[in-house]
Amino acid sequence: MQNLEVNICNPFGILFQEKISLLLLPCIDGEVGVLHNHIPMIFSLKFGLIKMLDASNKVSNSFYVDSGVAKISNTDVNILCNQCCESTNIDEAYVKEKIDLLAKLGNKTSKLDFYKKILEAITKHD
Numbered sequence: 001m002q003n004l005e006v007n008i009c010n011p012f013g014i015l016f017q018e019k020i021s022l023l024l025l026p027c028i029d030g031e032v033g034v035l036h037n038h039i040p041m042i043f044s045l046k047f048g049l050i051k052m053l054d055a056s057n058k059v060s061n062s063f064y065v066d067s068g069v070a071k072i073s074n075t076d077v078n079i080l081c082n083q084c085c086e087s088t089n090i091d092e093a094y095v096k097e098k099i100d101l102l103a104k105l106g107n108k109t110s111k112l113d114f115y116k117k118i119l120e121a122i123t124k125h126d
Contacts, residue, residue: 002036005076006052008063008084015084020060022053023077025070034072043070047117049087050079062087064121066114083114095119 003019023034026048045068054060068081095118102112 004034004036004038006079007076008050008065008079008081010081010084016061016063016086018052018061020052021055022057024051024053025077025079026050026065027070034070034077037074038072040074041072043072044068045070045079045081047114049121064090064114064118066110066117083111085118090118090122092119092122095122 003021004023005019006016006023007014008016021035025032025034025043026046027043028046031048032043045065047066048064050063050065051059052061063084064087065079065081066083068079068084071078071080095115098115099112099119102115
């Protein structure tokens with residue numbers, strides 16, 4: 001099976017770049033799976049978890065994304081988003097700490113909402 005190159009970018013640059021077997025995207029109309037040689041398309045992303053699977057169909061990496069756009073070609077996927085964080089490095093305590101810090105700083109931006117959504121997603125799975 002051929003691999004698909006995935007690039008996740010935000011306004012500051014490339015956050016992640018890797019070749020994977022299968023990509024699952026949280027799209028506006030539901031979850032979409034993408035393999036190598038997928039028909040070229042553009043999808044709108046909603047808040048959710050981007051999952052990357054290896055050749056044995058195990059999740060090798062995953063990212064929470066606030067929203068964005070995924071441009072799919074035959075060999076690669078370019079994901080453009082405003083906010084994104086790797087899900088393997090976060091837990092409930094970390095997210096609560098981020099929320100508290102942003103609230104103390106008087107942050108009323110989408111970043112605070114992003115972490116609140118992550119906390120909700122984490123606690124829903126427990």
